[in-house]
Amino acid sequence: LIMMPLCGVLSRSHNIALSSSCLSTWHYLLYKLGDLINHLSILEAAFGPVLKIIFSTRFDNQNKPLWSFCINLFHDFISVRARHLISPDDDVRVPLNQNLLSQTCAHLKALFDVHQIKWLPWDVTSFDFQLEILGSIVNPELLHNMTADMAVTVMDSTTQTFRLLLEGVQVQCNSKFADDNVMICITKVCKFVKKVFLDTVGKQKSNSSAVLVQFCLKFVKCTVEELDNSLLASGKYELCVDIERIKEIEYAKCSPKLSHPRIRPLAYMELVSPAVYLTALSLSIVAQFTGELSHGDAEQLASIICPPDLLENFHAVVPFLYMQIMRPVDSRLRIKWLVVWNKVSKRLNEQMISYLKAGCGASGHDVLCQFFCYPFFALVSSGSISAHWNAENRFEGYLNMTQDLEAELVIEVYRSFCTNSSYCSEPVYMVFLEHFFEYLINIVDENMSSIQANLKYCLENKSKNITILSVLGNVVIGLLENAQIFNYANKEREVTTNEDPAGCREPNLFLGSLKLANRCIESHF
Known part of the structure; x- marks a missing residue:
C-alpha cells in the first residue's frame, strides 16, 4: 500500500523537491520496520525497488542529491558486517561514503542521524540482492551518458562500497564451518565482476570503455586485497574459466617461421583457482579494450598479477601474452602489451628473490x-x-x-x-x-x-x-x-x-x- 505509490511517483517525477519528499517518507518506513528490514523478502520488497529506480535515472546535477542519499544508505547497509567485525556488542558506525555525502540535500543528510535504520549483519542469503544493487549502480549504459568527472565519482563511491561488501565476505571466510558459503561468495564475486565489466567493455565508445577498464581493475584488486591470495590460491576452491576471450585464443596458431616455447594455454571451462580466474579476467578485459591503456591501469594490472609468493599466476599470464603474438595486431596494440610486460617485469624483479627462494x-x-x-x-x-x-x-x-x-x-x-x-x-x-x-x-x-x-x-x-x-x-x-x-x-x-x-x-x-x-x-x- 505504501511502496507502490512511492515507486510510482519516484519513477515519473522530474521535481527534485517531490522526489526528496518521497525519499524522506521511504526512509521513515525503513526505520519503522525495525529488525524486519533485515529479512530478505522485506529487503526485496521495501529497500531494493527504490534504489533501482533512483540508480536507473541519469546521474546529473539535478539528480545528484538523490543518488548521493541512496548510495550512502546502501553503503550503510553493506557496512554493517564490518561494524560487527570491529565490535560485535557495540553500535560502531562506519563512516558514510564521503565521495557523495557532501552532495546530498541537507534535510536528507540529516535523516542518517535522526532515524537510524536498525541494520543487522547480513548473511550469504542476501548476497545476490547486494550484487544486484551494485550492478544497477555501475550500469555501463548509464556511465556512458555521464560526464567523465561524474562517472569517476560514482565508480569511486561504488568501489568503497564493494570493498565493504568483501570485508563482509571475509568475515564469512573466517568461519571454520563455512567452506560452502565461502565458495558461493567467491564465485559470485568473480562472476559479478565478469558480468558487469568484461561483457560490456568493447561495446562502449573508447572513452567510456576506458573508465570501465580502470574500475574493473580496481574491483579485481579490491577482491585480491580483501579476500587474500592465501584463500584465493589455496587450492580449496575452483571455478570454471567461462571467459570467451580464452576460448577465442585457445586455438591460436603459432607462426611456422618462429620457434615458440611449448606453452599450454588456459582451456575454456577449465577448473582453476579464483586467483588464476581473476588474473585471466583482468587480462581479457585489457585485451578486449581497444583504446590506449594508461600507465596507471597497467600498474593496477601488474599488482593483480604479481602478489607476493604466488608464481601460479604466471602459468596463466605467459600463455596469454604469447597468444597475443599469434593474433594479427598493429604496432599500437603491441605496445599496449609491452607496457603491461614492462610494469609486471618491474614488479616481479622487486620480488624476484622471494619467488626464487620459495623453491x-x-x-x-x-x-x-x-x-x-x-x-x-x-x-x-x-x-x-x-x-x-x-x-x-x-x-x-x-x-x-x-x-x-x-x-x-x-x-x-x-x-x-x-x-x-x-x-x-x-x-x-x-x-x-x-x-x-x-x-x-x-x-x-x-x-x-x-x-x-x-x-x-x-x-x-x-x-x-x-x-x-x-x-x-x-x-x-x-x-x-x-x-x-x-x-x-x-x-x-x-x-x-x-x-x-x-x-x-x-x-x-x-x-x-x-x-x-x-x-x-x-x-x-
Whole structure:
C-alpha cells in the first residue's frame, strides 16, 4: 500500500523537491520496520525497488542529491558486517561514503542521524540482492551518458562500497564451518565482476570503455586485497574459466617461421583457482579494450598479477601474452602489451628473490624465462606487420617513434637484470640469471633465420631503428658492464662462507654475455 505509490511517483517525477519528499517518507518506513528490514523478502520488497529506480535515472546535477542519499544508505547497509567485525556488542558506525555525502540535500543528510535504520549483519542469503544493487549502480549504459568527472565519482563511491561488501565476505571466510558459503561468495564475486565489466567493455565508445577498464581493475584488486591470495590460491576452491576471450585464443596458431616455447594455454571451462580466474579476467578485459591503456591501469594490472609468493599466476599470464603474438595486431596494440610486460617485469624483479627462494624449481624458472623472453618474440614477429602497416599509412615518423618506445620498454627491464646491485650477492639470483641468458641464447639460435628476415625487412623499408638488434645489443652491453661485479661478489661470498655460492658450479655471466654478443654479430650475416 505504501511502496507502490512511492515507486510510482519516484519513477515519473522530474521535481527534485517531490522526489526528496518521497525519499524522506521511504526512509521513515525503513526505520519503522525495525529488525524486519533485515529479512530478505522485506529487503526485496521495501529497500531494493527504490534504489533501482533512483540508480536507473541519469546521474546529473539535478539528480545528484538523490543518488548521493541512496548510495550512502546502501553503503550503510553493506557496512554493517564490518561494524560487527570491529565490535560485535557495540553500535560502531562506519563512516558514510564521503565521495557523495557532501552532495546530498541537507534535510536528507540529516535523516542518517535522526532515524537510524536498525541494520543487522547480513548473511550469504542476501548476497545476490547486494550484487544486484551494485550492478544497477555501475550500469555501463548509464556511465556512458555521464560526464567523465561524474562517472569517476560514482565508480569511486561504488568501489568503497564493494570493498565493504568483501570485508563482509571475509568475515564469512573466517568461519571454520563455512567452506560452502565461502565458495558461493567467491564465485559470485568473480562472476559479478565478469558480468558487469568484461561483457560490456568493447561495446562502449573508447572513452567510456576506458573508465570501465580502470574500475574493473580496481574491483579485481579490491577482491585480491580483501579476500587474500592465501584463500584465493589455496587450492580449496575452483571455478570454471567461462571467459570467451580464452576460448577465442585457445586455438591460436603459432607462426611456422618462429620457434615458440611449448606453452599450454588456459582451456575454456577449465577448473582453476579464483586467483588464476581473476588474473585471466583482468587480462581479457585489457585485451578486449581497444583504446590506449594508461600507465596507471597497467600498474593496477601488474599488482593483480604479481602478489607476493604466488608464481601460479604466471602459468596463466605467459600463455596469454604469447597468444597475443599469434593474433594479427598493429604496432599500437603491441605496445599496449609491452607496457603491461614492462610494469609486471618491474614488479616481479622487486620480488624476484622471494619467488626464487620459495623453491619454484626448474619448471618455475622456465615459466619466468618464458615471461622475460616474451618481447623477443613480439619484436621478431612484428617486422612484416609494421612494414605493411607503414606502407599502407605512410606514417614513417610514427613508426620510428613506435620502435623507439618499444625498444625503451624492453631495454629498461633487461638492463635492470644486470644493474640490480642488491641482488648481486644472492646465489639463487645468479643461478637464475645464467639460466635466463642461456634460455635466451637458445631461442636466438632457434630463430636466427627469423631475426635475419626481420633485419632485412627493416633495412628494405629504410627504418632508422632496428628494435630487436637494439634490444639484444643493450643486453650484451649491460652484461659486459656488470658481469665482473656479479662474479666478484660470488667469489667474495665463496671466500667468506667457504661454500659454493649456488650449491653447484659458479655461474659464468661473462661466458653468457660473449655468447649473446656472438649471436648479435651472426644476425648481421
